[in-house]
Amino acid sequence: MDCRVVVEAAVPVYDVENEDEAIRIAIAKTGEMLNPDLNYVEINMRTWVTPGGEELPPAFIAADEALVALELEMTVFNVEQEEHASRIARKEIGQRLENVPLKVLSVEVLEEEEEEEETQPDGSGGGDTIPDFDDLVKDD
Template identity: 50%
Template sequence: MGEETGGDYHVVLEAAWIVYNVDDEDDAINIAIAEAGKRLNRHGLDYVDIDVGFYECPECGNEIEGVWIVAGTALVRLILSMRVFNAESEEHAIRIAKYEIGQALEDVPLGVVEVTPL
């Protein structure tokens, strides 16, 4: 980030999605992806790819799904990716992606995972 080349970028964001009244990780993931997809599609953002995020276990190094369930409430790490065209810089591409996705997913925390020039 910080390179002022301009152009097209692939921006990957993470979202902290809360799902209530779930029994297991699969339910939480399916509900989170479905809810996020509905909200994105309502705003015409059907081109945003949605997936569940993974983390590396600090002890064993294995990848684990980004889902945590406590008392029937899950926090799911969703990965949202989109292409941004004609951005002035990587920072500009991030702002565009966060703005577009953020409007659809109001009140959902978003963070930057990766930005790649196309």
């Protein structure tokens, strides 16, 4: 089975003046650490919503230093359990993001393509079929 894993990362950023600058620097810094080995990991901002419905920014700034919350998404292939997928994602991302705390937020099992192909509306079973030998050989 294949799984889509979302991991939260707390990325420290130094010498910043505002939240937008901190977020841009954190995304760039994370991208540099992940590339080229993990260039398939998607990097997004993480936002929170208070119980009152107010959206909070992903960056917290104090004394020109920021802690930025990012979501890192990756697909893990050929795993047996969701827990296995989360461990693989944490290990792969964690090896490249040294001293950055990580937390698995979600693991989503992806649909298998083979199962989708088997249920064609015309009842053919989908997929490619191999022609018979007689069909390949023409009689002259």
